[in-house]
Amino acid sequence: MSESTREKVVLAYSGGLDTSVIVKWLQVEKGMDVIAICGNVGQDEKDLSWIKQKALDMGAIASEAVDMREEYAEAIISKAIWANGKYEGIYPLLSALSRPIISKHLVDIAHQYGAKHVAHGCTGKGNDQVRFDASIHALDPTLNIIAPVREWDLATRDSEMAWAEAHGVPVPTTHKKPYSIDDNLWGRAIECGVLEDTWNEPPSDIWTMTKNPEDCPADPETVIIGFEGGLPVSIDGEKMPLLDCIIKANEIAGRNGFGRIDMIEDRVVGIKSRECYECPAALLLIQAHQSLETLCLDAETLKQKAKLDVEWASTVYRGLWFSQNREAIDAYNAYTQKYVTGEVRIKLCKGGLFVDGLHSDYSLYDYNLATYDEGDSFDHSASKGFITIHGLQSKTWSRVQGPGSGLQGA
Ligand code: ARG
Numbered sequence: 001m002s003e004s005t006r007e008k009v010v011l012a013y014s015g016g017l018d019t020s021v022i023v024k025w026l027q028v029e030k031g032m033d034v035i036a037i038c039g040n041v042g043q044d045e046k047d048l049s050w051i052k053q054k055a056l057d058m059g060a061i062a063s064e065a066v067d068m069r070e071e072y073a074e075a076i077i078s079k080a081i082w083a084n085g086k087y088e089g090i091y092p093l094l095s096a097l098s099r100p101i102i103s104k105h106l107v108d109i110a111h112q113y114g115a116k117h118v119a120h121g122c123t124g125k126g127n128d129q130v131r132f133d134a135s136i137h138a139l140d141p142t143l144n145i146i147a148p149v150r151e152w153d154l155a156t157r158d159s160e161m162a163w164a165e166a167h168g169v170p171v172p173t174t175h176k177k178p179y180s181i182d183d184n185l186w187g188r189a190i191e192c193g194v195l196e197d198t199w200n201e202p203p204s205d206i207w208t209m210t211k212n213p214e215d216c217p218a219d220p221e222t223v224i225i226g227f228e229g230g231l232p233v234s235i236d237g238e239k240m241p242l243l244d245c246i247i248k249a250n251e252i253a254g255r256n257g258f259g260r261i262d263m264i265e266d267r268v269v270g271i272k273s274r275e276c277y278e279c280p281a282a283l284l285l286i287q288a289h290q291s292l293e294t295l296c297l298d299a300e301t302l303k304q305k306a307k308l309d310v311e312w313a314s315t316v317y318r319g320l321w322f323s324q325n326r327e328a329i330d331a332y333n334a335y336t337q338k339y340v341t342g343e344v345r346i347k348l349c350k351g352g353l354f355v356d357g358l359h360s361d362y363s364l365y366d367y368n369l370a371t372y373d374e375g376d377s378f379d380h381s382a383s384k385g386f387i388t389i390h391g392l393q394s395k396t397w398s399r400v401q402g403p404g405s406g407l408q409g410a
Contacts, residue, residue, distance in 0.1 A: 035064075094189060138323070211256070253280030296340045
């Protein structure tokens with residue numbers, strides 16, 4: 001058989017209805033040969049071989065399940081821990097972080113197969129399209145990106161199912177899935193369905209990584225996270241790679257009901273959306289890291305870093321992982337994290353998390369300066385002159401213009 005002259009497209013394939021229809025649609029509507037890639041980023045699905053087979057059954061010329069977990073942890077999540085990465089101060093960016101690693105593999109595989117096109121199943125309303133498109137083009141601007149859901153006229157589920165049936169794509173026999181879910185090592189995102197009414201309480205069946213706090217043991221569980229250079233390296237004294245720390249932290253926090261989020265989030269495209277997340281490891285490790293930073297970084301650096309943390313999260317959320325800004329902030333963090341080494345003791349109980357002990361050989365906490373007991377080495381008499389100068393501007397302002405109206409009558 002002679003080699004196909006059809007153009008090749010590499011598709012980010014999940015095995016779900018949308019991307020399965022896309023495998024066929026790219027062949028029928030675009031006349032292309034499809035290479036379907038399913039990235040293992042630690043999602044709940046343990047065995048990805050059926051996904052690979054499903055793509056081949058629908059006529060994909062090749063299909064691969066690629067284990068990206070270690071690289072995801074080492075190259076991407078590590079930077080998120082350094083930056084205490086949480087969008088709008090709450091969401092630990094699990095979807096935003098996985099897209100760059102998947103994009104990198106899509107681009108590499110496109111090069112291997114000599115494909116000029118890359119496709120994904122994102123809608124035109126979400127953030128993930130922004131992340132895929134921006135990442136892919138940062139890595140190779142010559143690749144053509146195809147997002148079928150943005151261009152086809154199968155807007156309703158019924159029309160999509162009808163198209164699938166007419167073209168031999170297996171359709172789910174069950175009812176429409178009640179939620180849109182994205183999950184990986186760093187947590188699970190649950191949106192749509194009844195959650196779209198902001199007054200509806202999230203139904204208990206949306207949670208799979210975290211136990212219902214009310215059903216958790218009443219006795220607290222204590223865990224000690226060891227850090228080196230700003231990254232977790234051990235749990236309860238047992239050394240392990242970052243990937244294993246994350247897997248273990250998910251179990252420990254999850255069984256204590258810690259890690260649930262219910263929030264209103266501002267998407268890149270200007271829409272507010274209601275999102276539920278469960279991110280036991282992410283929230284535990286970030287909290288532990290941030291607490292250790294308070295011991296190992298000085299006040300000015302903490303202040304500056306807090307601003308850059310916000311900027312980092314916003315940059316990554318908006319799809320600009322591959323950017324000068326993100327790399328520059330990571331360079332700042334590489335310096336600041338040098339001495340963020342030590343142990344953090346955490347107590348978990350019924351959905352709550354409490355940091356109750358910190359230790360570091362590089363601690364900037366000086367007992368003799370801090371103590372009110374014997375051994376106090378702080379020069380109390382030096383404060384008087386310092387405060388005279390420190391408060392001078394307020395004194396002058398108050399004499400000429402103040403005191404502020406807010407306190408009138410107080
Ligand atoms: N709102 C989150 C984000 O933009 C989660 C997106 C999850 N994607 C999904 N297909 N459910 O990062």
